[in-house]
Amino acid sequence: MTRVLVIGAGPAGLAAAAAAADAGARVTLLDSGDGLGGQYWRHLPPQRPSRREARLHHGWKHFQHLQARVRDRVEVITEAQVWAIETAGGTTARVLIGPSDAAGRESRRLTADAVVLAPGAHDRTLPFPGWHLPGVYSAGAAQALAKGERIRVGRKVVVAGAGPFLLPVAQSLTGAGATVLGVYEAARLPAIARGWLPRPQRLLRTAHKGRELAGYAFHHLSRRVPYRLGRAVVEARGDGRVEEAVIARLDADWAPIPGTERTVAADAVCVSHGFTPRLELPIAAGCAIGPDRFVQVDADQRTSVPGVYAAGEITGIGGVDAALVEGRIAGHRAAGGDPAALAGDRRLRRATTDLARRIEAAHGIRPGWTSWLRDDTVVCRCEEVPYGRLRDTAAATGQSALRSVKLTTRAGLGICQARMCGRTVEELTGASTGDPCDTSDRRPLAAPIRLGDLAELATAPNGDSA
Amino acid sequence: MRADVVVIGAGIIGAACARALAREGRRVVVVDRGAPAGATTARGEGNLLVSDKAPGPELDLALEAAATWPGLAAELAAELGDAFPSIEYERKGGIVVALTEAGAAPLRAFARSQAAVGVEAADLSAAEALALEPHLNPDLTAAVHYPQDAQVQPVVAAEALLASARRAGARVVQGDAVLGALRDDAGRISGVRTAAGRITADHVVVAAGPWSGSVAASLGADIPVRPRRGTVLVTARMRQRVFHKVYDGDYFGATQSADAALQTSSVVESTPGGTVLIGSSRQQIGFDDRLDVAVLAEVARKALRLFPFLETTPVIRSYGGFRPYMPDHLPVIGEDHRHPGLWYATGHEGAGIGLAGVTGALLCAQLAGTAPALDPAPFRLSRPSLAPHLEAP
Numbered sequence: 001m002t003r004v005l006v007i008g009a010g011p012a013g014l015a016a017a018a019a020a021a022d023a024g025a026r027v028t029l030l031d032s033g034d035g036l037g038g039q040y041w042r043h044l045p046p047q048r049p050s051r052r053e054a055r056l057h058h059g060w061k062h063f064q065h066l067q068a069r070v071r072d073r074v075e076v077i078t079e080a081q082v083w084a085i086e087t088a089g090g091t092t093a094r095v096l097i098g099p100s101d102a103a104g105r106e107s108r109r110l111t112a113d114a115v116v117l118a119p120g121a122h123d124r125t126l127p128f129p130g131w132h133l134p135g136v137y138s139a140g141a142a143q144a145l146a147k148g149e150r151i152r153v154g155r156k157v158v159v160a161g162a163g164p165f166l167l168p169v170a171q172s173l174t175g176a177g178a179t180v181l182g183v184y185e186a187a188r189l190p191a192i193a194r195g196w197l198p199r200p201q202r203l204l205r206t207a208h209k210g211r212e213l214a215g216y217a218f219h220h221l222s223r224r225v226p227y228r229l230g231r232a233v234v235e236a237r238g239d240g241r242v243e244e245a246v247i248a249r250l251d252a253d254w255a256p257i258p259g260t261e262r263t264v265a266a267d268a269v270c271v272s273h274g275f276t277p278r279l280e281l282p283i284a285a286g287c288a289i290g291p292d293r294f295v296q297v298d299a300d301q302r303t304s305v306p307g308v309y310a311a312g313e314i315t316g317i318g319g320v321d322a323a324l325v326e327g328r329i330a331g332h333r334a335a336g337g338d339p340a341a342l343a344g345d346r347r348l349r350r351a352t353t354d355l356a357r358r359i360e361a362a363h364g365i366r367p368g369w370t371s372w373l374r375d376d377t378v379v380c381r382c383e384e385v386p387y388g389r390l391r392d393t394a395a396a397t398g399q400s401a402l403r404s405v406k407l408t409t410r411a412g413l414g415i416c417q418a419r420m421c422g423r424t425v426e427e428l429t430g431a432s433t434g435d436p437c438d439t440s441d442r443r444p445l446a447a448p449i450r451l452g453d454l455a456e457l458a459t460a461p462n463g464d465s466a
Numbered sequence: 467m468r469a470d471v472v473v474i475g476a477g478i479i480g481a482a483c484a485r486a487l488a489r490e491g492r493r494v495v496v497v498d499r500g501a502p503a504g505a506t507t508a509r510g511e512g513n514l515l516v517s518d519k520a521p522g523p524e525l526d527l528a529l530e531a532a533a534t535w536p537g538l539a540a541e542l543a544a545e546l547g548d549a550f551p552s553i554e555y556e557r558k559g560g561i562v563v564a565l566t567e568a569g570a571a572p573l574r575a576f577a578r579s580q581a582a583v584g585v586e587a588a589d590l591s592a593a594e595a596l597a598l599e600p601h602l603n604p605d606l607t608a609a610v611h612y613p614q615d616a617q618v619q620p621v622v623a624a625e626a627l628l629a630s631a632r633r634a635g636a637r638v639v640q641g642d643a644v645l646g647a648l649r650d651d652a653g654r655i656s657g658v659r660t661a662a663g664r665i666t667a668d669h670v671v672v673a674a675g676p677w678s679g680s681v682a683a684s685l686g687a688d689i690p691v692r693p694r695r696g697t698v699l700v701t702a703r704m705r706q707r708v709f710h711k712v713y714d715g716d717y718f719g720a721t722q723s724a725d726a727a728l729q730t731s732s733v734v735e736s737t738p739g740g741t742v743l744i745g746s747s748r749q750q751i752g753f754d755d756r757l758d759v760a761v762l763a764e765v766a767r768k769a770l771r772l773f774p775f776l777e778t779t780p781v782i783r784s785y786g787g788f789r790p791y792m793p794d795h796l797p798v799i800g801e802d803h804r805h806p807g808l809w810y811a812t813g814h815e816g817a818g819i820g821l822a823g824v825t826g827a828l829l830c831a832q833l834a835g836t837a838p839a840l841d842p843a844p845f846r847l848s849r850p851s852l853a854p855h856l857e858a859p
Contacts, residue, residue: 087756094759103778284757383739396550397625398632401501401640403508407621408551410739415702415782444757445784448702451744451766452777458763 001026004334005093005112007082007281010038011063011320012312013118015327016334017076018069020116023337028110029070030080030095032447036067038120039140040320042147050150055175057147058168058212059320081105083447085284091115091308096453105453114307114334117282117295118327121275121313123165126369127387127424129235129377131271135242139169139272146176153178154268158245160184160233161272163363164319168212169270170225180225181264184247186254186273187363188230195362202354212320232256234372236269245269248372255368273365276423277314279441289436292316299346300339301330309334317359322352370428379428380421382414387428394429402431402439417443469495469637471833472658472667474644474681476502478620479811479818480673481627482826488634490834495665496628496636497658499643503624506675506818509787511698511733511743512620513711514820517560517612520576521583523844524796528817529584530839531824532614538823539618542626545633553623554738560615560711561590561599563606565771569715570608577610586613601707601775608715615711617735620819627822647685647808655685655807669833671809676753676788678812687805689798689847690855691813694791695754697747697761699769700783701776703740711735712772732768734776742779744769746816748789755786789815794851796844797821799828803848809833810847 004020006013009031017029029036037043041063044050054060070076077097084094090111098105123140130136137145137153139161145151157178159170162185170180187195234256235246249260277294288296288304295310297303303310311326318326325348332342373379375388393409402425405411411425412418418425422440425431471487473480476498488494496502516532519525539555564573577587588611595609596602628638639662648657648664657666674681676693714732733745747761762784770776792798792813802808811829814821828845831838843849847856 084757084759086759088758392549393551396546396629398629398638401504403504404501404621404625407503407508407619408625413739413741413783417782443783444786445781448780448782450777451699451701451770451779451781454699454763454766454781455770455777456763457759458767 002114002336003112004028004114004116004331005110006030006116006118006331007093008038008118008120008312009033009036009076009078010118010120010312010323011040012120012323012327012330013038013116014063014066014070015324016116016118016309016311016331017074018066019328019331019337020335021070021073023332023335025335027070027074028112029074029076030082030093030110031078032081032100034078036070036076036078037063039144040323042144044148044150081447082281083449084445085281087284087286091285091305096449103450103452107453107457114309115285116309116311116327116330116334117285117287117303117314118310118312118323118330119278119281119314121277121317122419123272124274124276124423125161125271125420126273126365127377127379127421128233128271128372129374130237130242132378132381133236133238133242134240135238135267136236136269136271139166139270142268142270143169143172146172150176152176153270154266155179156181156266157268157270158182158184158233158247158264158266159270160186160231160245160247161274162186162365163272163274163359165272165275169272173270174225178268181266182226182228184231184233185227185229185363186232186250186366186369188250188252190252192229192362195358195360199354202351232369232372233269233271234261242267242269251368252366253368254366255371274363275313275317276419277317279314280443280446282310282314283437283442284444284446289441291436293436293439293441300333301326302333316353316356318352318356319359322349322356325349325352379424380411380414382416382420383410383412385409385411390425390428394431402426405429405431406440412440415448467495467663467665469493469665469667471495471669471671472497472665473671473673474498474658475673475675475678476628476638476640477505477507477673477675477818478503478624478627478822479675479814479825480671481624481631482822483671483673483811483829484636485627485631485634486826486830487833488631488636490830494631494636495639495667496631497639497642497644497660497665499641501640502628502638503621506787506789507624508621509698509785510620510696510789510816510819511735511745512618512623512819513816514616514618515560515711515817516580516585516614517562517587517610517713519580521579524817525580525583525585526840527797527821527824527845529614531821532616534823534827535616535618535820542630545630546626550626550629551622552619553626554619555616556618556738557614557616558710558735560612560713561595562610562612562713562715563595563602563772564608564715565603565606567607573608573610573715587611588613599709599712601773602712603772603774616820617711618819623819623822644681645684655805658685669807669809671811671829673811675812675818676790678790678810682810685808687802687808688857689810689812690793690852691790691798692750693753693788694815695747695749695751695786696745696789696816697765697784697786699744699762699765699781700785701742701744702780702782704742704779706736706740707775708734708736708742708773714768714772732765732772734769734772742776750791753788757784790818791815792852793855794849796849796851797825798847799825799845800832800842800847803846
């Protein structure tokens with residue numbers, strides 16, 4: 001029986017696990033969280049079930065269906081942190097199982113005939129003055145608190161950034177009891193039109209996403225939440241925590257237009273400018289990364305490494321429909337399923353690829369944003385590196401190699417290992433390595449591990465396989 | 467492009483050579499196929515050690531380095547000003563610890579042999595060791611304090627040397643690979659051919675670390691330098707609880723050995739950034755940079771023997787690099803006796819950061835024909851211990 005290991009239990013990983021099981025494989029599904037569903041279907045823990053999940057989540061029935069399909073047929077391991085991938089003699093995942101900060105987590109070493117990587121993405125927030133103040137959240141964090149804990153991050157909340165993700169965030173916040181003062185989208189109308197209007201028939205093929213977006217639009221209209229284009233939060237102010245947000249109009253390159261600033265009183269500001277794929281595992285596995293900084297896959301979701309498949313946001317930011325269809329294809333093929341059975345999914349996948357391109361064309365980060373930075377705006381929060389020092393140090397050393405910029409400024413060397421600031425540092429300094437696998441996305445240790453846990457592996461037996 | 471000297475490699479050794487040569491008034495071009503300070507230099511710990519070296523030429527070089535680093539650090543700081551980040555030179559001292567009964571006597575004997583040639587080495591009682599390092603494993607059987615051991619932030623140091631070289635007129639060409647040698651009618655080397663063009667020069671210095679062998683081959687020469695992989699762990703930031711460079715006695719066995727199998731010994735120290743660096747392993751596995759958990763685990767296990775409190779400390783990063791390893795454990799600093807005009811500054815293994823400044827000075831003195839600070843003979847490619855490893859002239 002073919003053994004398939006699926007890493008990540010969001011929409012892509014769940015779909016992959018279900019499809020691989022359908023195709024007859026013995027499947028192990030890992031997720032670092034304490035439940036299935038990933039960020040998209042993040043929900044209250046099973047000890048505290050809620051009848052409202054179906055109203056709070058798009059495709060909740062789909063999720064429950066997938067969950068039911070994997071429950072009895074797939075070995076599901078939650079709180080499973082893949083902290084390293086070894087490639088000598090096949091792909092091997094090193095896993096710690098247990099609450100993330102706990103001592104004595106169980107250590108396992110998992111191999112399989114095929115591995116599906118579906119680790120997803122985290123949201124990216126561009127720095128702005130005051131973004132380190134308490135009360136400023138990434139939109140993803142605010143949504144996770146709302147969906148996973150029913151915690152509202154504030155009473156009067158500003159949502160800003162770029163991309164269709166801002167809409168469900170605002171809806172989650174409203175659902176958790178916050179008043180959303182406005183959603184401020186950096187992209188201006190021409191960019192939105194350029195991204196979303198051409199070839200509408202293709203958009204309709206991803207009917208689910210279209211309905212979802214229409215639903216958000218209706219939600220906002222009905223609640224009179226202003227949705228403003230070409231605007232950004234360029235500063236958060238407050239004494240010890242955020243009290244107001246400064247909103248400015250942007251030009252087409254996202255540079256604030258002087259004189260357009262206005263101030264909004266708010267006790268929380270939620271900002272995201274898109275998503276960064278979690279590439280540390282595919283890079284550790286040796287998968288080729290394209291110049292667009294996504295994992296390169298073929299029509300079967302195969303990466304450049306034999307036996308390693310990729311699905312979901314690491315292949316392109318395409319949303320839940322893309323993740324689901326890619327997961328189905330990856331899981332089916334990883335299990336050795338008949339490719340002829342995939343014709344419908346392949347058509348659907350082409351349509352979702354189109355959606356990813358639209359999002360990038362309409363909402364992709366434009367270079368003018370850097371003009372809202374000040375010298376004292378902290379870029380790397382872990383190591384407290386301000387923009388001025390980053391720029392001056394890069395200038396003083398007279399060169400722009402990423403490794404040197406990081407080691408001379410300490411930007412990106414802290415506990416988050418550049419997950420938050422890596423791409424921003426690269427963009428601000430022009431630093432690159434010319435090799436998409438050797439960037440701030442490269443983290444041979446994919447998660448922190450206690451020295452004691454690591455030392456135990458020196459004597460521990462060899463573990464097992466999926 | 468025309469130069470007096472082409473330096474191949476913009477790591478810390480190439481940077482130090484370029485600086486020394488440019489300050490002598492020579493036109494220097496540094497060429498690197500990648501970015502400065504991006505390979506071996508960026509993958510080490512920044513050690514300036516005398517403690518790990520047995521009496522002999524390398525220790526002589528290290529003592530000279532220990533004597534000259536304070537001046538070099540001050541010169542660079544004065545020249546480059548406040549806008550340049552600090553090279554974080556710190557003479558923090560090293561403490562070498564034995565944790566077994568069997569290890570105690572050899573450690574003390576080793577220290578006595580070093581003291582006989584001028585190394586400051588003080589035998590510590592367990593109580594004295596614990597006064598200097600309160601969190602050290604109290605079960606130690608011997609400890610020696612080496613106040614001359616120091617550290618530097620290697621990438622900043624390399625960038626500083628390079629910036630200083632540029633101020634003295636050196637040009638730095640990055641992202642350009644050397645493809646071959648230019649030779650004059652008599653066959654003497656007269657420059658290099660690169661991907662971007664030609665650089666004519668009277669002298670060519672190979673300072674390409676573990677890649678020096680392939681660079682030399684492209685120039686029609688050979689040098690028996692091989693890569694030796696080292697892996698370092700970095701912890702999350704914490705309140706400082708390690709105050710010196712602290713090693714276990716196994717370190718000597720590892721550096722002095724030619725065994726290709728994995729060797730590890732603990733080197734634990736704090737950085738000004740608040741992290742703790744834990745090294746290090748040594749493996750001869752070619753340029754294989756794949757992660758090997760067994761290696762990390764062994765490094766971690768030995769570090770815990772020294773500092774049990776680290777058990778709950780999270781490791782947030784590991785990095786590995788390739789060090790230039792010579793079969794007789796000595797760097798090569800000098801001209802190729804078979805190829806006049808071709809010079810080497812390489813083969814320092816894990817000691818290149820500490821020995822960079824003195825290497826640049828020694829190379830420059832030989833090239834200029836001035837009096838070197840110490841005898842260059844043991845570092846020449848023509849030394850007897852390398853003869854079995856060289857192709858016949």
